[in-house]
Amino acid sequence: MDKINFNHLILNRRSIRRYTAQELSADDVKLVLEAGLLAPTSQNSHPWHFIVIDDKEMLQRMSEVRTMGAGPVARCAVAIVVAADTTLSDVWVEDCSIAASYMQLQAAALGLGSCWIQIRGRFGADNIPAEEQLMDMLGIPEHVNIECIITLGYKDEERKPLDPSKTLWEKVHIDRW
Numbered sequence: 001m002d003k004i005n006f007n008h009l010i011l012n013r014r015s016i017r018r019y020t021a022q023e024l025s026a027d028d029v030k031l032v033l034e035a036g037l038l039a040p041t042s043q044n045s046h047p048w049h050f051i052v053i054d055d056k057e058m059l060q061r062m063s064e065v066r067t068m069g070a071g072p073v074a075r076c077a078v079a080i081v082v083a084a085d086t087t088l089s090d091v092w093v094e095d096c097s098i099a100a101s102y103m104q105l106q107a108a109a110l111g112l113g114s115c116w117i118q119i120r121g122r123f124g125a126d127n128i129p130a131e132e133q134l135m136d137m138l139g140i141p142e143h144v145n146i147e148c149i150i151t152l153g154y155k156d157e158e159r160k161p162l163d164p165s166k167t168l169w170e171k172v173h174i175d176r177w
């Protein structure tokens with residue numbers, strides 16, 4: 001493999017929460033999904049499922065499953081719900097997290113904006129779990145749990161790249177804590 005500047009991608013990936021009205025190309029969406037499908041999983045179990053939504057009305061409803069923090073879902077062009085068949089893996093949370101991160105990095109590499117919207121362990125109005133509401137809306141079966149939503153869209157906000165001088169090197173412990 002030729003050397004690629006992965007560090008550049010890492011520094012330039014930021015959470016983007018505002019998107020233009022421009023639609024995404026099917027090729028770009030496919031590449032993002034492919035990144036998730038090629039992510040490593042424990043015991044090669046591939047427990048995840050990715051539900052792709054671009055219907056504006058549905059995106060609006062999905063953004064309301066949490067009282068705050070899910071606003072980008074209403075504004076994005078495409079949302080990918082990252083879920084997993086929990087009968088296939090006891091570490092589905094890790095598997096979903098890696099796939100979601102891969103998809104965010106692929107989105108960044110394509111110049112798209114994306115944001116992770118947490119669903120697992122989050123609640124909406126009347127303390128109803130966000131997951132429960134999405135399961136109903138999207139017809140997700142009982143043996144499947146939802147981890148997060150990854151929003152995608154062309155950026156409508158500028159975020160500065162991460163500053164390497166602020167890297168938290170104090171979190172690294174050499175030889176022992």
Ligand SMILES: Cc1cc2nc3c(=O)[nH]c(=O)nc-3n(C[C@H](O)[C@H](O)[C@H](O)COP(=O)(O)O)c2cc1C
Pocket residue numbers: 013014015016017069070072115116117118119159
């Ligand atoms: C596990 C996880 C959960 C997150 N949940 C949300 C969320 O619900 N809503 C949101 O707007 N951003 C969410 N984010 C994005 C973080 O706020 C963001 O990654 C962090 O502030 C660092 O900013 P950056 O991604 O631009 O570097 C989440 C990120 C992670 C990794």
